[in-house]
Amino acid sequence: MITVHRLNNSEFIINANQIEIIEATPDTVITLVNERKLIVKESAMQIRDMVIAYHRQVFTTAWNGYWKEGEQ
Numbered sequence: 001m002i003t004v005h006r007l008n009n010s011e012f013i014i015n016a017n018q019i020e021i022i023e024a025t026p027d028t029v030i031t032l033v034n035e036r037k038l039i040v041k042e043s044a045m046q047i048r049d050m051v052i053a054y055h056r057q058v059f060t061t062a063w064n065g066y067w068k069e070g071e072q
Contacts, residue, residue: 018034019032028047
């Protein structure tokens with residue numbers, strides 16, 4: 001999950017796995033897999049970086065958990 005902001009500064013959280021397309025038109029438009037479109041204040045590159053960080057955290061946690069289970 002990543003936190004983003006609407007143009008009026010209200011904050012909301014979206015599931016990073018549901019993002020299909022990120023466009024800069026010049027506003028940033030996130031299109032989800034269900035074709036819903038969200039306009040946010042963050043740039044396309046910021047969204048990309050947040051998604052990468054989210055997936056890195058998920059996979060690192062899973063990987064570390066795997067090794068801890070294997071050591072027992």
